[in-house]
Amino acid sequence: MAIFTEGRIVPLIAFVLAWVATYLAIQIGKEGKIRIRRLPGLDAIEEVVGRAVETGRPIFDIPGRGSFTDLYATQTIAGLSVLSYVATLCARLGAKLYVPMSRVDVLPVAIEIVRDAYRAEGKLDELDVETQIPYLSGTQFAWASGVIGMASRMKPAANIMIGPFWAESMMFAETFHRVGAMQVGGTARMYQIPFFAALCDYVLIGEEMFAAGAYVSGDPNQIGSIASQDWYKIVAIILSVLGMLLATANITVISDLLKL
Amino acid sequence: MDYKRDIPLVITFIVGVIAVMDYYTTFSAVKETFTIIKNWGVVLQAFALGLGAANLFRVHGKRISDRKTSEWYFSAWLLFMLIVFVVVGLGTGQFEASSQYKWIYNAIFLPLGATMYSSLAFYMAIGAYKILRARNIDSFLLFATAILVILGNTPIFPATFPAFFYTREWIFTAIVGGAYRGIRIGIGIGAVVIGIKTLIGMETGYLGRR
DSSP, rough: OSBBOOTHHHHHHHHHHHHHHHHHHHHHHTTTOOOOOOOOOHHHHHHHHHHHHHHTTOEEEEESSSSSSTTTTHHHHHHHHHHHHHHHHHHHHTTEEOOBBTTTTTTHHHHHHHHHHHHHHHHHGGOOOHSSOOOOOHHHHHHHHOOOOHHHHHHHEEEESSSOTTTTHHHHHHHHHTTEEEEEEEEOOOTHEEEEEEEESSEEEETHHHHHHHHHHHHHHHHHHHHHHHHHHHHHHHHHHHHHHHHHHTTHHHHOOOOO | OOOHHHHHHHHHHHHHHHHHHHHHHHHHHHHHHHHHHHHHHHHHHHHHHHHHHHHHHHHHHHHHHHHOOHHHHHHHHHHHHHHHHHHHHHHHHSGSSHHHHHHHHHIIIIIHHHHHHHHHHHHHHHHHHHHHSSSHHHHHHHHHHHHHHHHHHHHHHHHOOOHHHHHHIIIIIIHHHHHHHHHHHHHHHHHHHHHHHHHTOOOOOGGGOO
């Protein structure tokens, strides 16, 4: 009996190599040898929160409507990492944060993240969980209309939406744009990226959102781990170019290898 | 040792390794264990649903009793409809399969959802109006490409001038396809790395900044 699932041997090797690369990158990061490019969307978050404090208007952070058990779990985790950072800044600077939730399994985690941030800043008494982290609905458009309603009434100074989004992305981006909110958007859902690009002030495209948690942490270990993404991307580019040239010459060795 | 942080990390690691092994290997013990874990997940989600309902009652119940804002009657309506759905579902004994439940779902809920979804067309039109302005060479190229794609997607134009259809196809396969794949590869790599970091306990943002 075969030990490995058919057709998944090469993906397993790739996964193990990714694990090794991530470990190596973290070790190099510990030595402070890794420099990464700036991501204006994430750099802007502090400015966005500051602006909310100055104008006395609230700030929204929407981590999408993915869960921990679906295909978009990694995006949800990335969104929650940013929420942790935003909540810390809001607690520190005194901005009122709202996190309208859609998924019941993510709700308690989001509550704990925000509570932790306020506790760490010694401002737990300023947090009203029921009002600031409301569960609106588990249904897409019921949740969307709830968020749109909140945005229209409260006229927030800023909106940060990083995580998996579906058709509601355009509704949110347009509504918050209309009420004059500064927006940072980020998703790895391909169809929604153009909507964010059209209406948000800053956009995290594709893998940038996965680097967000490490980036905002400022921790050299975490920043090191981002480098492994770039190493892997270089390997992917080399394989793509090589595969393209060999396929043009009718040599299918790389595509055959990847099928193993 | 911070139990509130370390215990979730250990659980994440163990469950993550089993999930990875389930995908790559054929061991029946691993597959059975992972099936049990997935069933636990379903049960936990059901409990979480109860938490969501309790949260709704607490938040909106408080809003109704305080009556501080003019929207309190929306909260009352929400709780009323929530109770109606539950009573009809449980009362008939057939839950969502009962004809009464289906009726209120199809007559109230579905049209509301469809209305919201259809409003997306207006949001998209407004977004397109804002972005499709030829202010510089970049925005002009975007504008011209969008016009060609719109014309290629509208049946009357390709039916009259097939070139519109082929132009649209060429834009999608030669220009959009390359960029799309590039972003997609990046997303895949990013997801794998954040998955590995979560497994080894490096990505702790979802646990709060401890």
